[in-house]
Every structure is written in C-alpha cells, then in structure tokens.
Amino acid sequence: MDYVTGLRCRECGRQYPVEALNICDYCFGPLEVVYDYDAVAAATSREKIAAGPQTIWRYSELLPVSDPVPIDLGAGCTPLVRADRLAAELGLGELWVKNDTVNPTGSFKDRVVSVALTKARQLGFKVAACASTGNLANSVAAHAARAGMVSVVFIPSDLEVAKVVTTAVYGGNSVAVEGTYDDVNRLCAELSSEHPSWAFVNVNIRTYYAEGSKTLAFEVAEQLGWRAPDHVVVPVASGSQLTKVAKGFSELYKVGLLDEEPHVRISGAQAAGCSPVATAYADGADVIRPVKPHTIAKSLAIGNPADGWYALKTVRDSGGAFAAVTDEEIIEGIRLLARTEGIFAETAGGVTIASLMKLVASGVVRPDERVVAYVTGNGLKTVEALAPVVGPTATIAPTLQAFAAAVDVDADNYTRSST
Amino acid sequence: MSVTVRIPTQLRPLAGGAGEVALDGTTVGEVLKALDGAHPGFADRLFDDDGALRRFVNVFLADEDVRFLQGLETPVGEGQTLSIVPAVAGG
Numbered sequence: 001m002d003y004v005t006g007l008r009c010r011e012c013g014r015q016y017p018v019e020a021l022n023i024c025d026y027c028f029g030p031l032e033v034v035y036d037y038d039a040v041a042a043a044t045s046r047e048k049i050a051a052g053p054q055t056i057w058r059y060s061e062l063l064p065v066s067d068p069v070p071i072d073l074g075a076g077c078t079p080l081v082r083a084d085r086l087a088a089e090l091g092l093g094e095l096w097v098k099n100d101t102v103n104p105t106g107s108f109k110d111r112v113v114s115v116a117l118t119k120a121r122q123l124g125f126k127v128a129a130c131a132s133t134g135n136l137a138n139s140v141a142a143h144a145a146r147a148g149m150v151s152v153v154f155i156p157s158d159l160e161v162a163k164v165v166t167t168a169v170y171g172g173n174s175v176a177v178e179g180t181y182d183d184v185n186r187l188c189a190e191l192s193s194e195h196p197s198w199a200f201v202n203v204n205i206r207t208y209y210a211e212g213s214k215t216l217a218f219e220v221a222e223q224l225g226w227r228a229p230d231h232v233v234v235p236v237a238s239g240s241q242l243t244k245v246a247k248g249f250s251e252l253y254k255v256g257l258l259d260e261e262p263h264v265r266i267s268g269a270q271a272a273g274c275s276p277v278a279t280a281y282a283d284g285a286d287v288i289r290p291v292k293p294h295t296i297a298k299s300l301a302i303g304n305p306a307d308g309w310y311a312l313k314t315v316r317d318s319g320g321a322f323a324a325v326t327d328e329e330i331i332e333g334i335r336l337l338a339r340t341e342g343i344f345a346e347t348a349g350g351v352t353i354a355s356l357m358k359l360v361a362s363g364v365v366r367p368d369e370r371v372v373a374y375v376t377g378n379g380l381k382t383v384e385a386l387a388p389v390v391g392p393t394a395t396i397a398p399t400l401q402a403f404a405a406a407v408d409v410d411a412d413n414y415t416r417s418s419t
Numbered sequence: 420m421s422v423t424v425r426i427p428t429q430l431r432p433l434a435g436g437a438g439e440v441a442l443d444g445t446t447v448g449e450v451l452k453a454l455d456g457a458h459p460g461f462a463d464r465l466f467d468d469d470g471a472l473r474r475f476v477n478v479f480l481a482d483e484d485v486r487f488l489q490g491l492e493t494p495v496g497e498g499q500t501l502s503i504v505p506a507v508a509g510g
Contacts, residue, residue, distance in 0.1 A: 011475070023505045025429045026464065028475035030507040131509050185509035186479060190502060193428040193438065203508045238510020287474075290486055304484065306507045309474060 002066040003040045007031040007207055010310075020123055020199065022206040030307070031207045033064045041255040046226060049257075056111050056215040062251055063215075064208045065119040071147040072118075075110035076215050078102050080223040080372070085340035086353075090360050094370045096229070098220055099343055105142045105166065106378035107135035107299075107346070108241065112212035113143045113201060119208040120199035126150060127198040128172075131188035133181045133237065133299045134163030135377055140201060141170040152198065154184045159298060162381045180293060182304045202238075210307075213241045217248025220372055221258060228252070228262030230369035231320070233356045235348045235376060236268040236277050237300040239311030245374070246314045267320035267364060268311055269355030271295035271330060271347075277308045278322035281315065288312065296327045296385045297347040299377055321364040323355035330354055331389060334379060339416040344379030352376075393417065422450055422495050425502040433460045447480060448491030450501055465503070475506040 007016040011029025021031055044061040052058030056076035060066055079099045087095035103110040113136070117128055128144040129152040130136050137153040144151035151172030155164070156179060167174050177184045192203040201209045221228055228249050234242040246266050252258045270278040273295030276288050288308040293301035305311070315322060325333065330347055333354030338344050345353070356373050359365040379386070396402040424440045426433075434440055435458070442457065444450035455462035467473050471491075478485045479502040485493050495501065 023429065023475065023507045028429070028464075028473060028505045028507065030475070181509070182484070183482065186477070186482070186502070186504055189427070189504045189508040190425065192508075196428065200508075202510060206508065240510045290484055292487075302510055304477070304506070306509055 002064060003035045003037075003043070003061055004064050005034050005036050008034050020120075020125070020204045022204055033207060033211055035062070037251070037254050044255060044257065046222075046257060049222065056114060056212065059215055059218045062218065062255070063115055064211045065115060065122055067118050067122065070114060070118040071121060071143050072114050073104035073110060073142060073146055075103050075114045076219060078219070080220055081341060081343070083341050083373075086337060089336065089340055090357060091367060092360060092365070092371060093367045096220075096224075096370075096372045097337070097341060097343060098216065098372055098374045100216070100374065100376045101343065101345055101349065101378040105135070105138040106381055107139065108213070108216065108374075108376040109135045109139040110143070111215050112209045113139040115212035116201035116205045116209035117143050117147060117149065117199070120201070120205050121147065121149070123199070125197065125199035127152060127195075129153065129188070129191075129195075129198045129200045130202050131181070131185040131200070133301060134159045134167075134381070135299050136202065137167040137174060138163060141167045141172045141174065144172055145170040154188055156181050156184055156298075160382050160384055162383065166381070181302055182290070185302075185304075210240045210244055213244035214248035214251065216241070216374060217245045218252065221249065221252050224370070226258060228258060228264050229372045230263075231265040231267065231365055232372045232374065233267045233269055233352055233359065233365070234374045235300055235352050236270050236305070236308075236311050236322075237302045237348075238305045239268075239277060239307035239309075241376070242266060242268055242311045243307055243314050246318065264318060265320045265369075266315055266318040267355070267359055268315050268322045269352045270322065270324045271297040271300055271351050272324040272326045273297075274301045274303055275322075275324035276303060277305060277312050278324040280308070280312055281322040295330075296382075297330055297351050298382075299346060299348045300351060321359060321362070323358040325351055325354035325358060329357075331385060333357065334386065335390070337375065338379070343375060345375045346377035346379050346382040347385050348377050349375040349379070350385075420445055420495050420497045420499075422498070423500045424450060424454055425500060427503055427505055429505065430461065430464060430503065433464070434458045445494060446491065447478060447485050447493045447495060447501060450495055451478070451491070477504045477506045478502070479504060
C-alpha cells in the first residue's frame with residue numbers, strides 16, 4: 001500500500017484526488033503529493049529499509065506509488081564517494097560525491113521515471129511520453145521497453161549523438177523537434193491536452209515523477225549513517241530536483257528516520273549560458289525571467305524552468321546560494337572530477353563541480369561543512385564536449401625506442417595532466 | 420484582427436469544452452480580454468490582482484513566449500495563433 005492521501009496545490013491549497021493531474025485547475029500552480037506521515041512513520045524503519053532492495057524502492061513508503069513489481073531497471077543505491085583528493089584541491093574538509101552517473105541509463109532520471117511509469121501503469125496508461133533534454137528520453141525509452149509500454153519521447157534536434165542513439169536503440173518513437181527544449185516542452189504541454197490517454201511523465205504525471213528525486217536525499221542520509229549533510233550542491237534545470245532533495249531531507253526527520261531536524265544548506269548550480277534562476281538569485285529578484293539557452297550543458301538547458309521559483313526560494317530559505325559557470329569552467333569541472341576521483345561526469349556534472357569551486361572561492365561552501373555534490377549524469381553521454389580538449393598523451397610507433405622517447409613515468413613524482 | 424486562441428484542458432470547461440476559440444483584438448492583452456468577454460471567468464484564471472499574467476501561466480504567440488516579445492502589449496496579426504499553456508511542465 002501507499003501512504004498518499006491526495007494531491008494539493010502548492011500555491012492555493014486546493015485539494016485534488018490521486019489522478020493524472022499536475023496543475024491546479026484554478027491557479028495553474030503545481031500539485032504536490034500529500035502523505036499520511038504518521039502512518040509512514042509507523043510503517044518504516046531504518047532496519048526495514050536496510051533489508052529492502054538495492055534500488056530506490058527500498059524507500060517505497062515515501063514514494064507516491066506502491067507496487068510489488070515496480071517498473072524497475074535498478075535505479076538508485078548509487079555510490080556516495082568520499083572525495084578527499086577533490087576536497088584537497090578545493091580546500092574543503094569533508095566532501096562527498098553522489099555518483100549518480102552509474103544508474104541504469106546513466107543519469108538520475110531513472111529514479112523519477114521508475115516512479116512515474118509505475119504510477120502511470122497503475123492509473124491505466126499504456127503510452128509513456130516525455131519532453132526531454134536527452135537523459136529523460138533515454139530513461140523513458142528504456143523503462144517503457146522493460147514494461148512493454150509504447151513510448152513516444154520528444155527531444156530537441158540538436159542533442160548529443162550519444163543521447164539520441166541510446167534513446168533510439170530501445171525501439172520506441174523518438175521525435176526530434178526543431179527548436180530548443182522549451183519549444184519541445186511547450187509542444188508536449190499542448191499535446192498532453194490532445195492525448196489525455198498518454199502518460200507524459202513530466203507533464204500530466206509530473207506530480208508523481210518529481211517525487212522520485214527525493215531518493216537522492218534519502219540515499220545520501222542513509223549512506224552517511226542516517227545523518228544529513230551540512231551543505232549540498234545540486235544542478236538546476238527545471239529546479240524540480242533541487243526542491244525535492246530539500247523535501248527528502250525534511251521528510252526523513254518527519255517520519256523519524258533522522259534523529260535531529262536537518263538544516264541542510266542547499267546551493268544551486270547553473271550554466272552561465274542558461275542561468276535564469278541563478279540570475280534571479282544574484283539580482284535579488286522574485287521573478288524568473290526566461291532566457292534562450294546557449295550552453296554545452298544541454299541537459300540543463302531549460303530557459304523557462306517550471307520550478308525555478310521554488311528552487312530559488314528553497315536555496316534562499318536554506319542559506320545556500322547559486323553559482324553560474326561558463327562552458328570553459330564546465331569542461332574544467334569535468335576534468336577536475338575525473339582526474340581527482342576517477343568519475344567521468346556529463347556536462348551537467350561539470351556544472352556542479354565548477355559551481356562548487358566558485359561557491360568555495362566565495363566562502364559560501366565552507367571547509368568546516370560536510371558537503372555533498374550531486375553528479376547526476378554520465379560523461380559518456382557528452383563526449384563531444386571533451387573530445388577537442390583531451391586525447392592520447394602520446395601517439396607512437398610500436399617500438400621500445402619510440403615509447404622511451406615519448407613517455408616518462410615517475411611514479412614517485414606523478415601529477416595528472418590538468419591542461 | 421482575428422486570432423485563434425488555443426485553450427488548455429484545465430480551462431476548456433470555461434469555453435464550453437472548446438480547445439480553440441476565434442477572437443478579435445490588436446494586442447495579446449486585448450485578445451485575452453475578449454476571451455474573458457466571450458467566456459466570463461478567464462481573466463480571473465489568467466491574471467493576478469495587478470493585472471499581470473499569473474506566475475504559472477505561459478502565453479505563446481506563434482510559438483514564441485510573449486515574455487520574450489512585448490508581453491501583453493505584443494501586437495497580434497491576422498490569422499495568428501495564441502496559445503495558453505500551463506507553465507508547470509517539463510524538466
């Protein structure tokens with residue numbers, strides 16, 4: 001069983017039944033899942049979770065759908081890596097990287113899609129659809145294949161090759177739209193009115209879908225021995241993930257899984273070429289002005305972020321900050337994480353690491369804090385960004401002489417290339 | 420100028436269930452006011468107390484967000500399509 005009592009508008013509080021609804025009929029505000037937290041508290045425990053599956057479904061009491069056999073490729077339970085080398089480079093003390101690059105389709109989207117499609121199937125949907133910057137399309141196509149559902153995914157036509165291929169391989173319908181992600185999103189918002197029998201995971205199923213991101217907080221707390229971190233850095237596209245990470249930590253306390261009320265500072269990371277929320281933060285504004293994205297971080301290229309306002313508010317209320325980083329800084333962030341910790345992130349992960357660097361430099365993220373950086377997509381998806389700047393350190397003839405002339409390895413005085 | 424206004428599911432009951440309504444006006448704001456004139460109730464749903472578009476309402480003229488144009492003052496042309504689209508989607 002699940003512990004959902006209904007849906008509620010985050011803006012005006014109007015209540016709605018547990019159906020495929022994402023916005024308030026009256027004010028268009030987003031709907032939130034309402035849980036019976038007392039019942040969850042009675043039903044869950046650290047021991048029960050520890051004995052659960054090695055997936056997001058170990059936290060099923062705090063997810064909006066319950067199914068003995070969810071639509072599952074194994075999302076979640078990704079490594080939380082203590083990042084001492086990166087911490088040393090940045091001048092931090094206790095730094096952890098949540099390595100969500102290793103999910104089944106290579107990004108955190110598997111968390112939200114597993115939840116969304118399991119709920120969609122329960123609600124009777126047979127078609128899985130989405131508007132995607134790439135990672136979501138990968139994940140919807142894969143999970144729909146697993147579930148035997150029809151899939152129709154929509155992506156901007158200028159995506160990275162890997163994201164197009166790793167979506168198309170699953171055999172569903174993948175539609176490349178001539179335009180930006182915001183164009184794709186607008187099209188899907190309109191299509192969802194025309195095709196109410198389709199489950200657009202991030203339109204009509206979005207209320208449930210977004211809840212999957214809470215597992216990013218649940219896992220970090222469990223992996224830290226049921227303690228919350230002091231500060232997290234989260235990439236921001238629509239802003240949904242950041243707000244749900246915050247919600248996740250606070251729910252753990254609400255249901256008794258954390259002993260102390262967490263006070264997690266939450267900072268947001270954006271690419272300078274698409275930073276509507278970071279700009280509003282910097283300007284002290286309450287209105288998010290949409291932008292036209294120009295960044296290599298295509299998975300974060302949402303110029304009109306649906307949850308931008310809530311992400312802004314969450315960051316401000318928690319005492320965090322926003323950073324925005326250039327394409328060059330994104331590349332450097334990817335390389336820094338790779339050479340210090342052996343983790344290859346996609347461009348969005350480069351945004352997180354480069355933003356972390358900036359936030360450390362500006363004194364927002366401090367050496368006395370337990371810090372977690374969320375790295376949410378795999379570098380193999382965006383190799384185009386790195387191909388011009390990294391390659392073999394030597395190309396030689398297959399002879400001992402050529403090797404000796406070209407390569408000098410001193411294991412006692414070794415520094416990895418950073419240029 | 421006669422323009423077509425596309426209505427999202429949530430607001431179709433106000434327009435008798437129609438997904439599209441043809442209306443006259445010379446700016447986006449005038450067309451939306453005409454929509455409220457033809458089907459009372461729209462203004463309350465689309466505008467806040469200051470008369471600005473609500474935070475979670477997007478309006479597109481010929482597929483461009485009117486916030487990138489001149490907002491409610493944006494001129495409309497004969498035969499153009501104005502789409503009202505809920506903002507909370509995507510990501």
